[in-house]
Amino acid sequence: MAKVNPAFAEELQKYGTADFKACYSCGNCTAVCNLTDENTNFPRMYIRYGMLGLKNEILDSKDLWMCYACGDCTATCPRQAIPGDYMATMRRYAIAHYEPTGLTRLIFKNNPWYIAIIMLLAVILGFFLLTLKPEMSVSRWIFQYMPFEIIHNIGEVIFALTGLLMLAGFWNMVKHLSHYNGDKPKKRPKAAWLKSLKYVVNELVTMKRYQTCDNEEDGFWHQKHNLTRPWFVHWSIMWGFIGLLLATILDFLLKDPATTVWWPSRILGTVSGLFMMYGAGLALYYRMVKITDTYANSKLADWVFLWSLWITGLTGFWVEVVVMLGGNAPVNQVIFVIHVIMAMELVLLFAFSKFAHALYRPVALYMYHQNIAA
Template sequence: MSNTVKVQPDLTFVKELQAVGGDSLKKCYQCATCSVVCPLSPADSPYPRKEMVWAQWGLKDRLVNDIDIWLCHNCGTCSDLCPRGAKPGDLLSALRNMAYRNLAPLPIIGKLMSSSAGILPLAAPALIFYGLIWVIMAGKFGTMFPTFEWNAADHAWTAVEGGKVVFGGLFPGDYTIDPVFMLVFAFMIFMFYAGVRNMLKAFDAQPKTFIVGRKEEPCFLSCLIDTLQYEVLQHTQFFDCKDEQTDELDEKRATGHRWLMFAFIALAVVTGVVASGHWGGWLLRNLGITGLGDIVSAIGHTPMPFYHPIKLLALVGAGLGVYGLLAVTKRRVNLDQAKQSSSWYDWYLLAVIWTVFLTGIGAMVFRVLGVGLLAYPIYYVHLVGVFMLFAYLPWSKLGHLVYRTVALSCAKKIGRIPMGADK
């Protein structure tokens, strides 16, 4: 006698899934074309066919705990070849979007990202805070667009007529930028920790795959290192999605993602050097090691001349970022909406990253030209953009840098996918 399985559909979940990009799932009639053509789907219990069934049935628990949604890299092959236009790739993308919104605490942040009406509430904390700082400093200097010169004795910028445009003079980094973004970084790390903890708890119920010839299950750390080496740094999963029908836009998507990642790494190094130089020099001087403190401070002193190695690295990072953004944006703009679609959630992240890079470049250009009337407002928008990018990272699609990395590592540990070196 067979066992009875009780199915409890969640209709609210189905509607929410349709709202974040899975609106065509009811067209699926289970032909399994999607699972057959996917170059990444494992032979045992392949995706995305089973996810299409679960979604149609409203099996929320199955889907939100499904490790396979993280194995898909959204190449779109399954959606391109679906005879019914059910867009299975969009379904997996929508499921990841739901995960980004709900893995970490405060899911209201993810919900705000899903609608254009959420932009102002998300931007409000930084808009108000830095707007007040600007007004206060303008009252102190008697102008909204002051200029400065460096006071070496006090290690500070002094407002003068006909000086330089200096962002750190109007928005003092020691009090209004560094402390704020240190708190933002700590907040981001804690929320990622909570999100990853929830993810790992959900994966506990995942079945393990028996692999013939596998001597022992690798430790999570070795799987994590393998994932960072292959899937993150080399983007092997993106390139594994290719076949003879892969077009130029898909090729550029993989390259664009990788260059954008390297851009963030380069700019993170720049930020780290500047912060370490500034605060390291401050600490050494307060410890009475004045000479060494001055040297360390000089390493991170801003604004830097264009021949400074750290400045050159920043320019390279900016260039790589813009190139990567162009490639990724061009592909999304040219998507065949009948086969693959984009939601507001997708465009939100691209818009924020474009804002960060363009305002960063624009602020630098107008600062060098000495046009404070444009440099300061653009820098103000840049601060707001950077805040929105990092403060809300655990709920945005960029959170895949953490969540997908953890999921791929878990999938390797249980044998769902092979280690990078074994492919």
């Protein structure tokens, strides 16, 4: 019989949860959660896993990614074990353990290190950007002290390495989620993969599962307008970011200097940027005023992620207006550099930050649906 493992519980707490050992396994949290079904038993079962130190049961779980952190379970817990936060902590723990270098563990557990890594990366990216404009006087001054090629090559190595680590994290996640701790699933019907894919796309487009949480009749959000509910905030951030990424890729492929707002990729960029800033701005506001229990316990990773999105959006719009008006003042160049550095940091730190959930959740949803389709 498995024994309680206090060392593992303490390790989990470093990823941000409260003292979940207060839980006495009453099961209220699982009963009130709108997203559990006959195949799932979260958060209660995972609190047991955390107490018993069953690390692999946590890392192999799709259930972590089924939770949208609505906080309904936290509001009804008689022991203040904050089960909603515990689920978010396990997602951080999983992201950190899928990434193979240990850097994400350092980032999540140690705020000063997190800030140092962000700043160092910003400086390296700043130098790298200067190598793209070697004719500028500040670039010439820097290249006196460090050869152009070295700075440029360091930048390229960082890009290649983070791409590889992203793939490794993704691979580790899929390997873990493919383990079965119980009975092996039955054979899947033909074309089940297509149904599962449709299920994931449908969820990403409609956020139907997330809406189930917000629609809770006696819940806080039930009285609020749909456009202010957490599901729509999440939707705006996600689709805003995807749209901006697409617009940037299109600008790059079409080699368009984006000097007109009516260029299709610019329209896509502008609309997506507005959605992203709306979602990130509202999420920041909810965290600042601690509008519900869900937003009451923010971590540095939450703030960094949301502020990065918001500032990237704001500086992007600044640059767009300046390009339209033909301004070339030094302050605009500085804002352009800040915009590019922040956008690059978001992409480079994808696998090492909370942002990784954008990839992991759809994969887990797909695999979850494959199981129930079997």
